[in-house]
Amino acid sequence: DTAVSQTPKYLVTQMGNDKSIKCEQNLGHDTMYWYKQDSKKFLKIMFSYNNKELIINETVPNRFSPKSPDKAHLNLHINSLELGDSAVYFCASSQPRSGANVLTFGAGSRLTVL
Amino acid sequence: QQQVKQSPQSLIVxxxxISIINCAYENTAFDYFPWYQQFPGKGPALLIAIRPDVxxxxxxxxxxxxxxxxxxxSLHIMDSQPGxxxxxxxxxxxxGSEKLVFGKGTKLTVNP
Incomplete structure (x- = not known):
């Protein structure tokens, strides 16, 4: 009965490879997000989708491509991985409303690029 | 451009x-201010939130x-516990922005 689940939990790969992270939420939320948390714990928003439509696209290299097949799923594909991509990637979902936006986060996917 | 500035970076209590963590912001259009708690190996989870009319x-x-x-x-944690x-x-x-902007985080350690 996990609310936001992401797979895999750990990814170890070589530079130049391509990898994907999958996320699913069963909360019925309309909005989903990808956040990147670096080694200093800083949480930076990358993308957000509302009901399958891209609404936030921060300054992220175009090697990162999100895809939302439906409003319960948001995947992240990364091409040509670089050392600097090593981080923990968090998926989150929410149902924003006037005066509040409560995000529910997944447990994270730790990506290590060697 | 850091929209929410948080201090201190680390705190030992x-x-x-009492643990006290402070934040400052510039954008007066912000209308919801939550605090999230993150344990090692877990995702952040909502702890408490406030609106600017309170x-x-x-x-x-x-x-x-x-x-x-x-x-x-600021966040005040009274009677801080190791947990x-x-x-x-x-x-x-x-x-309307759909974007939640985070501060850089404060690592709190409560010694027994």
């Missing part, structure tokens, strides 16, 4: 003491104090 909100040992004129808000040891993030949200 003795059991039973100066204080208390939930158990956790209190948010909000100063709208100074554009500052409170975690990283705490303040955040700010502007209605």
């Amino acid at each position: 003795q059991k039973g003491g 100066s204080e909100k208390k939930e158990g040992r956790f209190t948010i104090s909000f100063n709208k004129s100074a554009k500052q808000f 409170d040891s975690a990283t705490y993030f303040c955040a700010a949200y502007q209605g």
